[in-house]
Every structure is written in C-alpha cells, then in structure tokens.
Amino acid sequence: MNLETTPLLTDLYELTMLQTYYEHGMTDEAVFELFMRRAPERGFFVSAGLDQALGWLENLVFGDEELEWMAGSGLFNAAFIERMRDFRFTGTVRAMPEGSLFFAEEPVLQIVAPLPEAQLIESRLMNIVHYQTLIASKAVRSRMAAGDVPVIDFGMRRAHGGEAGTWAARACYLAGFGATATCLGSARYNIPPTGTMAHAFILAHDDEATAFERFARSHPDNVVLLIDTYDVRRGAERVVEVAEKLAPDGIRIHGVRIDSGDLAANARMTRSILDAGGLTETRIIVSGGLDEYRIEALQRENAPIDGIGVGSNVDTSADAPFLDSAYKLHLYQDRPRGKHSAGKTDLPGRKQVFRHIEAGRMSGDVIGLADEDLPGSPLLETVMREGQRVGEGQAWDLESARLRLGDGLTQLAPDYRALREPDAYPVTLSPGLVALRDALARAL
Amino acid sequence: MNLETTPLLTDLYELTMLQTYYEHGMTDEAVFELFMRRAPERGFFVSAGLDQALGWLENLVFGDEELEWMAGSGLFNAAFIERMRDFRFTGTVRAMPEGSLFFAEEPVLQIVAPLPEAQLIESRLMNIVHYQTLIASKAVRSRMAAGDVPVIDFGMRRAHGGEAGTWAARACYLAGFGATATCLGSARYNIPPTGTMAHAFILAHDDEATAFERFARSHPDNVVLLIDTYDVRRGAERVVEVAEKLAPDGIRIHGVRIDSGDLAANARMTRSILDAGGLTETRIIVSGGLDEYRIEALQRENAPIDGIGVGSNVDTSADAPFLDSAYKLHLYQDRPRGKHSAGKTDLPGRKQVFRHIEAGRMSGDVIGLADEDLPGSPLLETVMREGQRVGEGQAWDLESARLRLGDGLTQLAPDYRALREPDAYPVTLSPGLVALRDALARAL
Structure with a gap:
C-alpha cells in the first residue's frame, strides 16, 4: 500500500461509520468544514496543504490490498467491502487558496459531497492540511x-x-x-x-x-x-x-x-x-x-x-506542535447540524468568510452563511467540483501562494501579526449565522 | 520518487560532502554513532524505529529519477553522479534492539561503513529513528x-x-x-x-x-x-x-x-x-x-x-516535540574524532554501553570503548553486516520489542521512571573513554 495515496491511511471509525451509512441509504449531500478552534500561540494562520489534499482526493481508490485488509479484519460485511471497490470522491471542495491568512473559527476548507465521501476523507484531509498549515503558520514568524x-x-x-x-x-x-x-x-x-x-x-x-x-x-x-x-x-x-x-x-x-x-x-x-x-x-x-x-x-x-x-x-512547530483543528458536519439533508454540549454550540450551516479591507488594511472578517448577501470579499473559492479540480485548483502554483501571503502580511496591521501577544483580529458572526446557531441550540 | 525509499529524502549537504570524499579517495572505514544529548523532559528513552532504518538501508539505491534531479541541479559533477548509480550501503550496524531503555549520551545505534556511506545516511536515519524513539519515549509515559x-x-x-x-x-x-x-x-x-x-x-x-x-x-x-x-x-x-x-x-x-x-x-x-x-x-x-x-x-x-x-x-510528543538527537563521526581511519568547541568535547571512539543489573534492578550503565573489557551486559548488538540483516536484525518482531520494554520497566526503579522530576539514572564513562576524550581535547 502506498503511504501517500492509500485510503487506509485513515481512522478505523471512518470505515465503520460508512458501512452503517450505506446500509441505511444515508448518502445525501453533507457539508463538512475544516477550521481551527483557537490560536493561543499565533495571531493568525497561513493556509497550506490544499494542493496535496486535492491530489489525494483525486486519486482516492480502494485497491485489492486495501479490500483484502478490510476483509481480513473481520470488522466489515462483504457487501460493504465490495461497495468500496467503486468508491470515488465526487464532491465539491471550496477552500481559501494556499497562502491565505485566516483566523480561529473560520472555515478554511469546505467539503460538499455525499455523506459517506465527506466522512471518509476526514482523517487524512486533516492530516494533510493541519500539518502544512501548522508549519506555514510557524515559519512565517521566523520570516517576519x-x-x-x-x-x-x-x-x-x-x-x-x-x-x-x-x-x-x-x-x-x-x-x-x-x-x-x-x-x-x-x-x-x-x-x-x-x-x-x-x-x-x-x-x-x-x-x-x-x-x-x-x-x-x-x-x-x-x-x-x-x-x-x-x-x-x-x-x-x-x-x-x-x-x-x-x-x-x-x-x-x-x-x-x-x-x-x-x-x-x-x-x-x-x-x-x-x-x-x-x-x-x-x-x-x-x-x-x-x-x-x-x-x-x-x-x-x-x-x-x-x-x-x-x-x-x-x-515541529515546537512551541505549539499541533493546532486545535476540527472537521465538522454542519449540514446534512439541508438541515443545519452541530455539536452542542457543555453550553457550547458549533457554528452550523454552509458558510463563507467575508473579508473587509479599508485603506489597504484588513479591517475585519465576518463569518456568514454562504447564501447571505454580505459585504466584503468572500475567501472560500471553489477548487474542486465533481471530484475534479477547477479554477484555482487546476494549476496550483507555490510561487503565487508565496505572493498571496506576502500581500496578506502587508494588509495585516503590525499589531495583529506581532510575535508576542498580538491583538485579536476582529472576526464576527453574521446575523444570519447567529440566528441559525441560536435556533439550533434551542432545538437541542 | 517513492517517499519511503528515495535517497533524495536527505539533506543536500550529504551529497555535496560525498562528491568531495570520493574525489579524494576518502572511502576508509568510519564510525558514526547516533545518540540523544539530553533528556530534559524524560527520565529515559525507549529505542524504536530500527526495523524501518534497516529496511531503508537495505534498499538504498539511486534510480534514474534521483540521478536526473542531481544532474539538473547543476550542483554536482558528472563523474560523481555516475558513481552514485552503483551506490549501496555495505556497512555494519550495531544497535540496541527496539524496546530497549537507554539514556542521554548513550549510543543507541552505531554505523561502521566506508565514510561516504556512513555520511549519506545521516539525515534519513535520524529522521526514522528520532521520530519513533521520540514517540515511544512519550507514549510509554501514558502507559505507565x-x-x-x-x-x-x-x-x-x-x-x-x-x-x-x-x-x-x-x-x-x-x-x-x-x-x-x-x-x-x-x-x-x-x-x-x-x-x-x-x-x-x-x-x-x-x-x-x-x-x-x-x-x-x-x-x-x-x-x-x-x-x-x-x-x-x-x-x-x-x-x-x-x-x-x-x-x-x-x-x-x-x-x-x-x-x-x-x-x-x-x-x-x-x-x-x-x-x-x-x-x-x-x-x-x-x-x-x-x-x-x-x-x-x-x-x-x-x-x-x-x-x-x-x-x-x-x-506529536507535545511537551517535547523533538529530542536533541545527534549522529556524529567518532572514528575515521582508526583515529578517534570528535567536535571540540566552547570547552566541550564529543565522546570519541567506537563505543559500547555496559549495563549493570543488581537484584533484578538496573543499577547503572557505563559507556566504554568497544574493545575495553568491562563488566555488565553490552547493549549494542550487531543487526546488519555488509548491508545485510543479521541476528536480531533478521526477524524483527514488534511483540518481542513490547516484551523487552516491559522487562526493562520492571528492572528500572520507580524513582528513575517517575513522570515528574525523575532521578537521574547513573551513566558513567569508562576510564578508557575518559582517557581517550581527554587526549583528543589536548590534541586539538
């Protein structure tokens, strides 16, 4: 099995969940979003790793070795294993292009796909995007x-x-x-x-x-x-x-x-x-x-x-060797979803991030619902559709990611990018998102 | 290029050094040793990753893609690139078997090979052994x-x-x-x-x-x-x-x-x-x-x-995401070698670690020269000779490494394996090693 491409580089629970999803025809469209919960040691994050993520999604196939391991494990039924032979990722990916600056709670990557597809990819998608984002966000500090x-x-x-x-x-x-x-x-x-x-x-x-x-x-x-x-x-x-x-x-x-x-x-x-x-x-x-x-x-x-x-x-990003990354289901069958426990509710729904620039400086981001009509520049772009790269996703270019980051640093006021105790960059929630979150919290 | 096997998963300087070594016929036997300098957050280390290290050494070949990259880089001459086509690792490896407990300054792995071979493998050998040792040494603490x-x-x-x-x-x-x-x-x-x-x-x-x-x-x-x-x-x-x-x-x-x-x-x-x-x-x-x-x-x-x-x-071994690992030349052309700067001298010579057990408990280790006649059990075993696995290296078994670690933990008194502020386990240098080090320091 090729380490870089095998779908078995995943957590077992992705596969156990998939068997149940398929048994019950739970294959409707789901929206998962990848974000970082907090940024205690960092004023901002630098998005990175999307090219590898898309490359992995394009080539996601269960080969004979993978299916044999699944059969040998005794953990799955034959119908499910056979079904996985035809598994492909056919969804849509929206993402902030590499080199984008982003902040805690903002979705940096969004998957819209049949539930089993969007679920299966969780572990490796995070493994890819988390590490490169971790390192880009650390390395930029040395550069500064x-x-x-x-x-x-x-x-x-x-x-x-x-x-x-x-x-x-x-x-x-x-x-x-x-x-x-x-x-x-x-x-x-x-x-x-x-x-x-x-x-x-x-x-x-x-x-x-x-x-x-x-x-x-x-x-x-x-x-x-x-x-x-x-x-x-x-x-x-x-x-x-x-x-x-x-x-x-x-x-x-x-x-x-x-x-x-x-x-x-x-x-x-x-x-x-x-x-x-x-x-x-x-x-x-x-x-x-x-x-x-x-x-x-x-x-x-x-x-x-x-x-x-x-x-x-x-x-190793030694002072913060991992980020509090999350990949969460926020919409399924057109119904907003979110975890709600210990008084805290996830931000449900399919979202977009709107960035405001004033006089050449970033003045604040708004996390809103994708279908809200909000001012500011939307940051999530469609980079894959029906499992194929489109737009920015097609001809990825590390040099343009470098330039994008350079531009972003120029737009970010020094107080927000200070190495020590940076000011918190203003990120707010749109009225529509707040209403949706509160409605979900009440319903639960 | 296969990530797991390519010799280009290395630092460039290994290759630039090799060109010079070959130009000057510097292909005599060298001894490099891999060790951890300090263990600030850990009372002891658990050796791990040797099976992957040996597997990598066995299959170390420069293929067409690697040679083309070298040629395209413009950094090497044609004679060197052609020579690398026949490069193989033909040396001897001595190591503490996986699951061994070891301590700062003790060689956990020793390479005896023609200088270019022992040099080239430095970066990836450390990459393999450092990470697994890091994680085994962290994970055992959760287990305890x-x-x-x-x-x-x-x-x-x-x-x-x-x-x-x-x-x-x-x-x-x-x-x-x-x-x-x-x-x-x-x-x-x-x-x-x-x-x-x-x-x-x-x-x-x-x-x-x-x-x-x-x-x-x-x-x-x-x-x-x-x-x-x-x-x-x-x-x-x-x-x-x-x-x-x-x-x-x-x-x-x-x-x-x-x-x-x-x-x-x-x-x-x-x-x-x-x-x-x-x-x-x-x-x-x-x-x-x-x-x-x-x-x-x-x-x-x-x-x-x-x-x-x-x-x-x-x-990620979050509280100590990397160890102070080193891979150093300690002998070349039968002459002891070591860095000596800022008043500190490396431990030169080809070494062995001798462990003393008293009433079922580890009572102290002595780092000595391999040819000294010292009491205690020698910990470094020959696992590869002429580039082929021998002895313990042949039939590696993760289960026996688990057992070896379990035995080691039983032999290590609780004060040495405390999670917080463990006592320093006694590791001393043999008289022969001290004399050799001091002689080297005087000569420099």
Whole structure:
C-alpha cells in the first residue's frame, strides 16, 4: 500500500461509520468544514496543504490490498467491502487558496459531497492540511523576525517522518523562506536547494584548512564553509588563509556557517576577521536551535548575519506542535447540524468568510452563511467540483501562494501579526449565522 | 520518487560532502554513532524505529529519477553522479534492539561503513529513528500512568504527515498501547485496530437513539457508542434504552466513549447510569486532549475508566516535540574524532554501553570503548553486516520489542521512571573513554 495515496491511511471509525451509512441509504449531500478552534500561540494562520489534499482526493481508490485488509479484519460485511471497490470522491471542495491568512473559527476548507465521501476523507484531509498549515503558520514568524535576511529550512532530520520533512520544506518556502536543505522537497516542489557541509566533513580531515580547500575546489560555485568545529576565531582565520590560496585559481569563498556558541558575538568576530582579510563579500550564515524569538534577538543586536538556517523548532512547530483543528458536519439533508454540549454550540450551516479591507488594511472578517448577501470579499473559492479540480485548483502554483501571503502580511496591521501577544483580529458572526446557531441550540 | 525509499529524502549537504570524499579517495572505514544529548523532559528513552532504518538501508539505491534531479541541479559533477548509480550501503550496524531503555549520551545505534556511506545516511536515519524513539519515549509515559487500563492511539489526524501517523501507531504499540485507530498502522504492523464513531455520525441522524441503534445493528461485534454529542447524562440514558431494545436480538453494548467535559465526573455519572440499567459489563472509554498527566489525574480520582484514547499530545510528543538527537563521526581511519568547541568535547571512539543489573534492578550503565573489557551486559548488538540483516536484525518482531520494554520497566526503579522530576539514572564513562576524550581535547 502506498503511504501517500492509500485510503487506509485513515481512522478505523471512518470505515465503520460508512458501512452503517450505506446500509441505511444515508448518502445525501453533507457539508463538512475544516477550521481551527483557537490560536493561543499565533495571531493568525497561513493556509497550506490544499494542493496535496486535492491530489489525494483525486486519486482516492480502494485497491485489492486495501479490500483484502478490510476483509481480513473481520470488522466489515462483504457487501460493504465490495461497495468500496467503486468508491470515488465526487464532491465539491471550496477552500481559501494556499497562502491565505485566516483566523480561529473560520472555515478554511469546505467539503460538499455525499455523506459517506465527506466522512471518509476526514482523517487524512486533516492530516494533510493541519500539518502544512501548522508549519506555514510557524515559519512565517521566523520570516517576519528575519526581515530582509533569507531564512533556510534545515529541519528534515527531526521532522516527524519523511512526509513531514518534505512538506515542511514546502510550507516554509510558501511562508517566504529562501531555500531548503531537503533534496526531495526541492525536487518535488521546485524549491531552491541549499547546503554545505557537516562537522563530520571537517572531522574526517586531519586539519580544517585541508577540509576547507578540498570542499572549495570540489564545489567552486557554492563555497560555504562550516567554521565552528574547533574554534570559530581560528576557523575564520583559516578561511582567510584558504581564500588567499584559492584566489589565483579564481575560486572565492561565498560564505561561512556558524552553528554554535553566541551566534551574534561569533558573527561579529567573524565579520571583522573576514573584512580584515579582504573577504567583505563573504556571507555569514548562522544556525543552531533558532526560532523566531532567537532570530528577533539577533536582529535586535544588529548581528552581521546574511542567512539564517532554522530546523527542529520550525519543522515541529515546537512551541505549539499541533493546532486545535476540527472537521465538522454542519449540514446534512439541508438541515443545519452541530455539536452542542457543555453550553457550547458549533457554528452550523454552509458558510463563507467575508473579508473587509479599508485603506489597504484588513479591517475585519465576518463569518456568514454562504447564501447571505454580505459585504466584503468572500475567501472560500471553489477548487474542486465533481471530484475534479477547477479554477484555482487546476494549476496550483507555490510561487503565487508565496505572493498571496506576502500581500496578506502587508494588509495585516503590525499589531495583529506581532510575535508576542498580538491583538485579536476582529472576526464576527453574521446575523444570519447567529440566528441559525441560536435556533439550533434551542432545538437541542 | 517513492517517499519511503528515495535517497533524495536527505539533506543536500550529504551529497555535496560525498562528491568531495570520493574525489579524494576518502572511502576508509568510519564510525558514526547516533545518540540523544539530553533528556530534559524524560527520565529515559525507549529505542524504536530500527526495523524501518534497516529496511531503508537495505534498499538504498539511486534510480534514474534521483540521478536526473542531481544532474539538473547543476550542483554536482558528472563523474560523481555516475558513481552514485552503483551506490549501496555495505556497512555494519550495531544497535540496541527496539524496546530497549537507554539514556542521554548513550549510543543507541552505531554505523561502521566506508565514510561516504556512513555520511549519506545521516539525515534519513535520524529522521526514522528520532521520530519513533521520540514517540515511544512519550507514549510509554501514558502507559505507565494508565496502569492496567488499556491505552489506544487516536492521533493520526494531527500527527505530522502520513508517515508520522503510521509510525506513531507502531511506536505507541511498542510502548504498550493496546490498539490503534490508524488502519494503515494496523495493516502494516499487525496492531489491533480500534474505532467507533465520530460526532458527525450522531449529528447525521435525526436523533441520538437512532444513531446508536443503527450502529449497533451494523456492527454487533463491536458496539462502542459516543455519548457526549449533546449531553452525557442523556446519552448514557439512551444507551440503556437502546440496550433493552437490542437485547432480544442478542446484541449488547460493549462500550461507550466520552470525549469532552470533566471526564472523571462524566465517567462516574455514566457508570452509575449504566449499572442501574443493568449494563455492568459495558466499558467506559475516555478521550479528548489526554496525556500522561491527565491520565494520572484520572487514576488518582479513581475514575471508573476501562479504556483511554490519546491522540495529538502523544503523536506529536507535545511537551517535547523533538529530542536533541545527534549522529556524529567518532572514528575515521582508526583515529578517534570528535567536535571540540566552547570547552566541550564529543565522546570519541567506537563505543559500547555496559549495563549493570543488581537484584533484578538496573543499577547503572557505563559507556566504554568497544574493545575495553568491562563488566555488565553490552547493549549494542550487531543487526546488519555488509548491508545485510543479521541476528536480531533478521526477524524483527514488534511483540518481542513490547516484551523487552516491559522487562526493562520492571528492572528500572520507580524513582528513575517517575513522570515528574525523575532521578537521574547513573551513566558513567569508562576510564578508557575518559582517557581517550581527554587526549583528543589536548590534541586539538
């Protein structure tokens, strides 16, 4: 079974529910919406992962292996298993295009499909959209903290498995990073690859200068040398020596990387050694345990830094490693539906998000019903119809998602995108939605 | 390119380093060791993921697609790309078998191979072993807190991508969980599958009782009903009513699930309603934002709970979403190697971990050199030789890893495995290793 495409990458209960739905002919149209309940650590979210979600929906087929597992499990009847052989996703998907800014409670993705189809896809759809949205929403914070300094994704080794490592490269690039170290992320999503050397490379040589020189001669177009294996000062001095040796052959040192110690102090010392040695063009790249807060501190110190590598903190969204994502049934057989317990009622009905822009700034969003006539720009677009991509869904383009996010950041006032204690962006409910919710609460 | 097998799921720098290694004939034997530097949130680690690591090493081949990407990147010369066509992993792997307890600084995996081979595998090897070890080390804490109550993995939807969701099922089962909701995890690793219904199932019906009855008749062998969609008390009462209706047909209610509210109070109320209705055998399963600390609190309250579902907190190891894992060159051309900066020196040389057991309890580990003659049981076993699985590596068995972990927990005194502020288990360095490290530090 192919990990990336198998419909068995799902929770068992999706399948047990489906058997019952089919037995009772519960195949009418359902509306499910995907949203994030709260954003305690984030002022806003960045939508990401929709292209992978649509790709997965397009290719959703139960093959012989899947059906054999279902039969062998003893949990399903033969009629249901046979029926799943013809299962396809035939529904409509509306979504905020990738790179959109969105907020808690706003549907970022909406599925309109026969109930069993809309139900089955829940687990993997969330698995896909949640992770990339999580990482884009984290990575954009490093990008904001770094300002004009390029940020690079180094995180694959401690990302949670290979799909996470690959998708993190994509989500970080979408969020404005300049490159990724992960080859597969580069190959699949056409992201600039980047990378230099590990400490092991230096250690495998009998001396640092030989390691530097060999690497430079082997990769003359991309000479970035790791200078902190033994001592940063000596490492920087050796770079100057090696540069003099290489100059007659037309090879120059493009950059150095510092991966430990006090990065700001080390960068300043390195800058002065390089400048004194005539290497004023040689860039300084730092890495090692960085996140948006440490990047902010480096920038506050005016550290002479030309590139920033981030890894584990971003690729695992370490301060908030999951979002309170939900995928909920809000309409079935044209009747609004919602969970109502402990005094709290879901927002029922098929919805739309209307964004208001004033003088170039986002001034507030309204969550309303899709059929309400409300001012503002609707954010959910139809990207799939009858199981086929349409509109924005057809020719997905990571570069335009990057641009969309860039535009969104410009439109979002600084107080709403502050790294610490951002102001709550105004999101209100339309009168129609409030009335529907209250009517549902009374009925239950 | 197949996500699970492609060698391009790596950091670019592994490839750039390899080109230089080959150009200079740096293909002698190297020893790299994988270890965790610190364990701030954990008293101990549980080794996991070695079977996937060995499987990946066995099948490591650069196919046409990989070589074309390398050529198209413009980052490598033609001779190197052609050479990679014949690349195979031919080395030796020593490792602690899965389910072993281990501690910070102890090598859990050791690679002995020609330098380029040992280098190339770094990123993906860490990606595989780090994540499963992270999750097994987190999940075992829920298992310990739950005592005799079975714990179930529900976390795939918010795990970081599909590989994480699938591996989390495996790592949790290794750690002692009873089942997983993730079908692919069940199918691949022969883990008991589990699952019932979502709130959407209840909401799609016009009333809760109909939903309960339909589900029970559809799945008479596994009737677990979700009772908190509207009101837990009414839900429990409806379960009793539905049970009476189903009894003549020989269908009984095996369990109920509560997913929100004060779980202990809800469980107590539900237990008394079920018992009063004669459903003394119906089990109560709770879920919703649980981790080891909340499970501990439920147990302290003596909540009448028969099953515990955990999800996001465990599958993302939310309180510590990555470990300080490292994969370092410690020997090349028979010379000890190690990074030495900021006054800290790596532990060089090829090592072994020796465990001391006294009166059935682990009394201390010694990290020594592999060729030292030291007392205690050596923990690193040879699992691969010349790129082929040998010994424990040949017939991996998740059940025996579970048993190994169970034995280990029995041998580890409670103070070392406390959930909060565990005592530091004694790990010391052998005289030979200390001498080697100090000699290396002096030489640098």
